[in-house]
Amino acid sequence: MKILNVDQIRALDQSTIEHEPIAPINLMERAALAFVDWFVDHFPNTTPVKLFCGLGNNGGDGLAIARLLLEREFPIEVYVVRYARRESDDFMHNHRRLKLLTENIRYVEVAQEIPGLRHNELIIDAILGSGLSRPTEGIVKNVIDVINRSPATVVAVDIASGLYVDKPNAPSDTIVEPDYTITFQLPKLAFMLPKNSRYVGDWHIVDIQLHKRYIDLAPTPYYYTQSRDARLLLRKRDKFSNKGSFGHALLMVGSYGKMGAAVLATKACLRSGVGLLTVHVPKCGYDILQIAVPEAMCRPDGNPNVLTGTPDRGASELGSPTPADYAVVGIGSGIGQAPETLDMLKGLLKTLKKPMVIDADALNLLSENRELLKQIPPNSILTPHPKEFERLTQKWDNDYQKLDILREFAQKYRVVVVLKGANSAIATPDGDIHFNSTGNPGLSTGGTGDVLTGVLTALLAQNYDSVEAAVLGVFAHGLAGDRVAAKRGQIGMVATDIIEALRWE
Numbered sequence: 001m002k003i004l005n006v007d008q009i010r011a012l013d014q015s016t017i018e019h020e021p022i023a024p025i026n027l028m029e030r031a032a033l034a035f036v037d038w039f040v041d042h043f044p045n046t047t048p049v050k051l052f053c054g055l056g057n058n059g060g061d062g063l064a065i066a067r068l069l070l071e072r073e074f075p076i077e078v079y080v081v082r083y084a085r086r087e088s089d090d091f092m093h094n095h096r097r098l099k100l101l102t103e104n105i106r107y108v109e110v111a112q113e114i115p116g117l118r119h120n121e122l123i124i125d126a127i128l129g130s131g132l133s134r135p136t137e138g139i140v141k142n143v144i145d146v147i148n149r150s151p152a153t154v155v156a157v158d159i160a161s162g163l164y165v166d167k168p169n170a171p172s173d174t175i176v177e178p179d180y181t182i183t184f185q186l187p188k189l190a191f192m193l194p195k196n197s198r199y200v201g202d203w204h205i206v207d208i209q210l211h212k213r214y215i216d217l218a219p220t221p222y223y224y225t226q227s228r229d230a231r232l233l234l235r236k237r238d239k240f241s242n243k244g245s246f247g248h249a250l251l252m253v254g255s256y257g258k259m260g261a262a263v264l265a266t267k268a269c270l271r272s273g274v275g276l277l278t279v280h281v282p283k284c285g286y287d288i289l290q291i292a293v294p295e296a297m298c299r300p301d302g303n304p305n306v307l308t309g310t311p312d313r314g315a316s317e318l319g320s321p322t323p324a325d326y327a328v329v330g331i332g333s334g335i336g337q338a339p340e341t342l343d344m345l346k347g348l349l350k351t352l353k354k355p356m357v358i359d360a361d362a363l364n365l366l367s368e369n370r371e372l373l374k375q376i377p378p379n380s381i382l383t384p385h386p387k388e389f390e391r392l393t394q395k396w397d398n399d400y401q402k403l404d405i406l407r408e409f410a411q412k413y414r415v416v417v418v419l420k421g422a423n424s425a426i427a428t429p430d431g432d433i434h435f436n437s438t439g440n441p442g443l444s445t446g447g448t449g450d451v452l453t454g455v456l457t458a459l460l461a462q463n464y465d466s467v468e469a470a471v472l473g474v475f476a477h478g479l480a481g482d483r484v485a486a487k488r489g490q491i492g493m494v495a496t497d498i499i500e501a502l503r504w505e
């Protein structure tokens, strides 16, 4: 699903009006109805509602919502925040319609006119929407402060008042902190960014049938991966396939004390459809791996504790293939940062041409030796968490700058970068960024990154292209986390649960 910028959202509105065609006021009615459908599904009509609206079209939506909720017998009070003298046409229209139904519309121009808010009430925030052009101030700021201090549940219409759709707010900006945001048609870039989470809450999209062709043609670097997007990427298995059809992967993982990471990556790789899997581990990990995962072949390193890349004498794999002989190499989980391991990584980068998966300590080794970055095979997938990415690049002032740095890095080195976190951001060599929709805070626990490395290695081995593998793998990994959370909660979740919950249909 695409994420459009604020100018495109405005143009989409116009395009819908012209092409459907539909009168603007009827489009506003459609938006209000879609909001109300969600609302009545979530709150009983005994809940007292206070609705705050501004004077533009977000406020117009609010007035239409107020009328529709009154018709559904919600006890609702409407407060028009009069920050200016100019109302939009559709605001005026809905104001007239609402007045036919109720006298109970109040106007807030000074702080004394702001009502008290109680915990059993619901607040609907329709003060400012995507038309925000400057920081909130004066009476708008006062109202937002009162809303944010109140214990009431807050639902924002389209976007929290005071939050920009696609550019950074200043730390000093006053912005509504909603429990829910019900947004029209498309997700907004602001919703994807970690620092905005308190200004977004739990967000949901409602479909208001905006012009589909405009959306299809609109250029954008930003995408949001939902279930149907992921399903389109997933391939079915051919009836006549065999294990050779799904690639032979090599994982180079583990070190003394970190063999758990190796086992997790191995199991996840096998649970993600790889045809054959060889795992190169330091010699100390040989028994561990063979016992823990009988499905994988093991290539013990000559070194007892860390990876050097040189197999132990007597390692019995047929014809002793080199890493370049495998369909894909996944490297990093639990490998540590020993000098011998760095030498191994340097050697691999010199010889490997096919995309690799690079994670964890392999990324830390790269950040200590940035001259190696340009040797990474094109279309490799790197999976840093924000701290690892900062070490690879630089500090950022805000989440938008982080996206710029992410995009530039992926383009410069022609790699796919999975920046892990809530709404993991996947940057492609072409400059696109795909935000993931699955996953939950339960995934913030040791070993889940190793699981992802295994998943991505398996997908590359099966010949998914790197962007598809990253988008699909990250989605499936997060979805597995959501399944575990639904079954046993977020707090007790461990990485092994994620592996068990992976599904590929």
Ligand SMILES: NC(=O)C1=CN([C@@H]2O[C@H](COP(=O)(O)OP(=O)(O)OC[C@H]3O[C@@H](n4cnc5c(N)ncnc54)[C@H](OP(=O)(O)O)[C@@H]3O)[C@@H](O)[C@H]2O)[C@@H](O)CC1
Pocket: 009, 010, 012, 013, 027, 028, 031, 054, 055, 056, 057, 058, 059, 061, 083, 088, 127, 128, 129, 130, 131, 132, 133, 134, 135, 136, 137, 140, 157, 158, 159, 184, 210
């Ligand atoms: N697009 C769509 O697809 C659909 C959109 N719909 C709805 O329309 C909403 C967008 O409406 P909108 O464009 O009228 O802007 P809105 O946010 O109501 O602001 C009003 C005006 O306030 C002003 N202003 C700006 N910042 C300010 C500040 N800090 N303090 C005070 N004033 C400030 C600014 O005017 P300015 O002063 O900059 O000229 C601005 O124009 C959208 O969120 C959705 O709810 C749906 O109905 C149907 C489908």
Ligand SMILES: [K+]
Pocket: 058, 125, 126, 127, 128, 129, 156, 157, 158, 159, 160, 161
């Ligand atoms: K709003």
